[in-house]
Amino acid sequence: MTKTWLIYALGGGWGHITRALSLGRIAANQRKVKIMTNSPYAKQISDEGCLLHWIPDSADFAATCLQVREILLNTEYDCLIVDTFPRGLGGELANILPQLQAIPRILIHRDINPRYVQVKDLRSFVTNNFDAVIVPGEGTDLPLSDLPRVIHTAPWLIRNAEELLAQKIVRSRILKVDNDRQIILVCAAGQASELPLFSQLTRRLHEAFPESAVRILSPHCPEDELKTLWVSHHPGIECLAVADVVVGGAGYNTVYECVSVGVPLVALALPRLYDRQLKRASKINQVQNIPDALFTVKKILDTVNNSQSIPSYTNGAIAAVHHIMNFEL
Template identity: 75%
Template sequence: MTKTWLIYALGGGWGHLNRALSLGRIAVNQRKVEIITNSPYAKHIHNQGCLLHSIPHYTGFAATCLQVQEILLNTDYDCLIVDTFPRGLGGELVDILPRLHSIPRILIHRDINPRYVIEKDLRSFVVKNFQAVIVPGEGKDLPLGDLPGVIHTAPWLVRNAGELLDKKTVRSHILRVDDTQKIILVCAAGQASELALFSQLTLKLHQTFPECAVRILTPHSPQDELKDLWVFHHPGIECLAAADVIVGGAGYNTVYECAAVGVPLVALPLARLYDRQHKRVSRSYAVKNIQEVLTTVNQLLQTRQPANKPPIPTYTNGAIAAVHHIINYEL
């Protein structure tokens, strides 16, 4: 009988859900995969063969915690995988985890604010309640990175290099750009409240670089004057791979997807309660304001090779190794 993995992936943006899908789509060849999510973007994606327990993002805090507990207590699964928050986003896993004596529990340790780790005494909690900790490409300088038996993989990506759509197809059919133009792609993958900032950036880039094709990648419909520049496609990594320069935040997906496909990222670190984008931004071209965005984009465009001869991405998808590691903990 096929075993079932249940992945806890609560969080308001793309990151938690995309990491869960990156892992789940590889695992579905050997396991049944179910994902708990409250991402507002869940309705915009293909579930990659995974079953989604989708809690509406507008559900209240207490009601969300109760729904999570009901799913955990009333679903049959053989392994629980928790992304980022060992206690749960609202502490709702504290009373549940000790009851799962016979079920392997795996923590996915993305970088997290060390103040939260100290306040909630997460070190002792993780040691007591999880059999393994996997770091998905975030390096070793993490609050829980020195716990015994931590496993490090390359970043998890929702597409392997060989699965990416042909760049010429993406340029013409998705981004709607001809072969002669360089593409500046604004990746508005964060919270819906940040769309105004990225819309302003898009408009300024469009005005400053009229010779380029500027596009804004977001599931949210932007203001009317940007309608012709608006694109939405999932997985976004396929659009990133076809661009010449990316402008965005410094979230997990944006940073590691740009690095994987070899396209420079001009990143504005955005404030988050738990995620330290200011730390991750060092992997990109870090900027502080719109003027620095324009200056850096201009410099990168001067050195970027012609768009019609892009390099073919080659990278390691850490989700593949992670699946093997988790299977080993089931045995």
């Protein structure tokens, strides 16, 4: 009988659901994969061979916790994988995980705020409630990365290098750039409340670089006047791979996708309750505001090599699937 994995991937934006799908799509060749998500964009993207349990993002805290509890305690699965939040996004896993001792439980440890780790005593909680911790390419300077059962992989990506669409197809059919103009891609893949910021950034870039093709990658069209510049395409890595420069936040997927495909990222460290975007952004082209972003984009475009190279990288999700399968045993 085929075994089933259940992935807890609650959290807004494209981030958590994309990371879950990066793992789930590879595992789906040998396992049934179910993903719990409350991303408002879940119904707009491909399920990649996984079954999505969508909890409406409009549900209040109590209703979300009830649905999580219902799924965890009344669904058949052979392995539970929890993304980022050991106790759950709202702490709802704290009294559920101890009831699941017979099922292998894996924590995916993306970087999180150390104060959250300290206040909630997550070191003890993770040690008592998880069989293994997998760090998906975030390095060793993480609050829980020194625990005994930690496994490190390369960053997880939703496409292997050889799976990316041909660059000519992405340029002409998706981004609608038919010549060899330089492409400035604004990646607005975070919270919906940040869309006005990225809309303003897109307008300023469009005005400042009239010879370049400026595009905004977003699940929803930000406003009517930007309709001709708007692109809605998932997975976004296929668009990032053909850009000359990307401007966006410093979230997990944006940073590691740009690094993997070899495209410079100009990053605004956006405020998050748990994620330390400032720490991630400090390692790349971090900017503080829109004028800084314009200046940095110009500096990059003046030196960028226009010849597009074929990306080559390691997808850590493949190794992660093998590690998790070993824990099933």
